[in-house]
Amino acid sequence: MDFSFLHKTTSILILALISFLFLLFQSSNASIHTYDNNPFRDVGNSALLPGGSEGLAASLDGSRSFIRFENVTFWRTKAAADEHSEMEHSTGLVQVVIFEAADRNNIGGSAYGGQRSICCTPDLAKLEGCKQGEVIRMPSATDINWPIVLNVQFSGNYLSTKMDNVDVPITKTGMYNLFFIACDPKLKGLVMSGKTIWKNPNGYLPGRMAPLMNFYVYMSLAYVVLSVIWFIQYVRYWKDILQLQHCITAVITLGLFEMILWFSEYANFNNTGIRPVVITTWVVTVGAVRKSLTRLLILCVSMGYGVVRPTLGGLTSKVLLLGATYFLASELLDITEFVGTISDISGRARLFLVLPVAFLDAFLILWIFTSLSKTLEQLQAKRSSIKLDIYRKFSNALAVTVIASVIWIAYECLFLWKYYASSYRCISKQQILSMSDGRVLGSLLLSGTFLPLPCYVLFAICGPHLRTPKGML
Known part of the structure; x- marks a missing residue:
């Protein structure tokens, strides 16, 4: 030999x-997903950052099984912030998308059978009624409240914006995916810090x-x-x-x-x-x-x-x-x-x-x-x-x-x-x-x-x- x-x-x-x-x-050294100035990457007509993917079991009231967001902060470039005045209200949108794997086709769409887009385009706005500049979301066949889309807005010419600490209850057993998505091309160079906690009814495994x-x-x-x-x-x-x-x-x-x-x-x-x-x-x-x-x-x-x-x-x-x-x-x-x-x-x-x-x-x-x-x-x-x-x-x-x-x-x-x-x-x-x-x-x-x-x-x-x-x- x-x-x-x-x-x-x-x-x-x-x-x-x-x-x-x-x-x-x-x-990172934890199942609690930690993000330390993680950059968004261009995917199609969006900037995207994967937040995690885990199997979660449902709890009846949703209190023992959830995805929790803590200290999630988004940072944009100084050039992007300088394009706006201090008095402007909404100067950049980042969307947090959570969906069960069976509903993955409910995120995004395509016009006339062409390439699939995550963000709504003018053509898709006419065809599907989505809002231009936002993530395309179609309600799940089993629960109209899913997929979950949470909006986080930049204000004025601030470099950063912080997401509210929220819990998303899990009431259906499945494989869940989390993505942070920005459809605004002016937010190129976006980074994120913070953590998400994924918990099953019996623990964090x-x-x-x-x-x-x-x-x-x-x-x-x-x-x-x-x-x-x-x-x-x-x-x-x-x-x-x-x-x-x-x-x-x-x-x-x-x-x-x-x-x-x-x-x-x-x-x-x-x-x-x-x-x-x-x-x-x-x-x-x-x-x-x-x-x-x-x-x-x-x-x-x-x-x-x-x-x-x-x-x-x-x-x-x-x-x-x-x-x-x-x-x-x-x-x-x-x-x-x-x-x-x-x-x-x-x-x-x-x-x-x-x-x-x-x-x-x-x-x-x-x-x-x-x-x-x-x-x-x-x-x-x-x-x-x-x-x-x-x-x-x-x-x-x-x-x-x-x-x-x-x-x-x-x-x-x-x-x-x-x-x-x-x-x-x-x-x-x-x-x-x-x-x-x-x-x-x-x-x-x-x-x-x-x-x-x-x-x-x-x-x-x-x-x-x-x-x-x-x-x-």
Whole structure:
């Protein structure tokens, strides 16, 4: 196998991780969306600033589920302000638009089937009766009060204007989008500061993350059970423990620690709305170490380390290089996914960061099964029937796990496609749970589910009744 690509990949990932962390620690650190002189960008005939996108569950009275605006201030350029006198009343309009994803086509319009415009043009004013210079809004079919449009006016020649602190109650479960829009071309160069608070009935966790709190509780309990079973066997066979089994102990400990940390982090996030960058980065790093070490353990077991070969020999450096590369790729992906401001729609950066992890997983799977095939041949040649039978079962279990992972990935891709195509109508609790746990389950199938397999193999193979004085065949 050619490993030259790993050196280049590792170097690139190290630089990317350092750069990303540098930018990240200067950015927002909360699910409460914070804006610090964020600039508007030109989109069609409007200037637009995305404010966030999250799944929100409805509350009956709207008091426990809302989008709150606090200290939202808009700043225009001095040149734009100087065009007006101090006595003028309305000298610039900024509109705050909130809509449920199913109503996204209710914002904007097109004249004679041409390019879609966000702001009302003279032609659209004649055709649709909208007000020129404002956002085109058509009432929702389910609630005429939605989409919500809030107006914020500049006065006189002031450089800034402040929006009133208001709460927008959420009475319908769905995926909600927030945009700040200026249709006045004279407001070019507009920037905004302030924050918005997105709250679900049970806390500040976004819709896609809320079900994971219970998930991490169950996973913590599962790791506790596994830890107890492993510790009993670990003590029982203490004199015959292999170095690889010490590593498995470390993986189980890391897994338990990671699940507890995730639950604690989510609970704090849900209660306060704040997600400290340092703490979340630490949790993500523990997870990346655990995933990398688990994959390397599976690879070492497949190579027959401690069973048919005392050392990995010249492959040691390549295995460690692959582990380091996977750690960096996984760390970068998870930081992008979990650290910083949370929105329920991931950016394009995540898509590109998924590719190295997927490629490395595929490479690992190929190497695992190639090594496993060679180990089976060695065991067959030495006629070690008991170990051969165990390794065959191990191979079958790995094959089933990989196939299940591929099927789940295909299902998740299809579900995601339907998720976006159906205007985010699948925001119900059960479907959010499927989406959220699906991502975690896919990871577990490739890492966590593998963990009991080497435990079983090593205990079965390395038990006192099967081992020689050197622990080898």
